[in-house]
Amino acid sequence: MQKAVINLETLSCPSCLQKIENALKGLDGVERDSVEVLFNSSRVRTNFDSASVSIEEIEKSIEDLGYPVIRSRVRAV
Numbered sequence: 001m002q003k004a005v006i007n008l009e010t011l012s013c014p015s016c017l018q019k020i021e022n023a024l025k026g027l028d029g030v031e032r033d034s035v036e037v038l039f040n041s042s043r044v045r046t047n048f049d050s051a052s053v054s055i056e057e058i059e060k061s062i063e064d065l066g067y068p069v070i071r072s073r074v075r076a077v
Contacts (some may be wrong), residue, residue, distance in 0.1 A: 001036065001047050001048070001049060001076070001077040002047065002048055002049075002050045002055075002071055002074050002075065002076060002077065003034075003045070003046075003047050003074070003075055003076075003077045004044075004045070004046055004047075004048060004058060004073065004074045005043060005044070005045050005056055005072070005073045006043065006044040006045075006058070006062065006068060006069055006071075006072045006073075007042065007043055007069070007070040007071050007072070008042045008043065008058065008062065008067050008068065008069060009042065009067065009068045009070060010042050011037075011039055011067070012058070014039060014072075016039075016067065017037040017039050019065050020037050020044060020062055020065060020067060021035050021037050023061045023064075023065055024044070024046055024058065024061065024062070026041045027048075027053050027057065027058065027061060028033065028052050029048050029049040029050075029051070029052025029053030029054060030046055030047075030048045030049075030053060030058065031046065031047040031048060031049075034046050034047035039045060044062065046058070047077055055072050055074050058072075
């Protein structure tokens with residue numbers, strides 16, 4: 001299991017938070033209960049199984065919603 005902290009460009013509305021959360025929870029390999037979108041700091045935290053989904057796929061699902069990813073940090077849990 002890996003833990004990711006993803007920095008995004010500034011989030012402008014609380015509904016952005018819901019869209020990102022729902023998109024990540026729908027990905028295979030993402031631990032649904034670990035998805036946390038931090039509105040004030042424009043960060044996403046989640047745990048994921050790197051055998052099922054890559055950090056690039058997670059980033060792409062966020063960017064496909066229109067929220068640019070600035071950078072990601074991944075470490076083993």
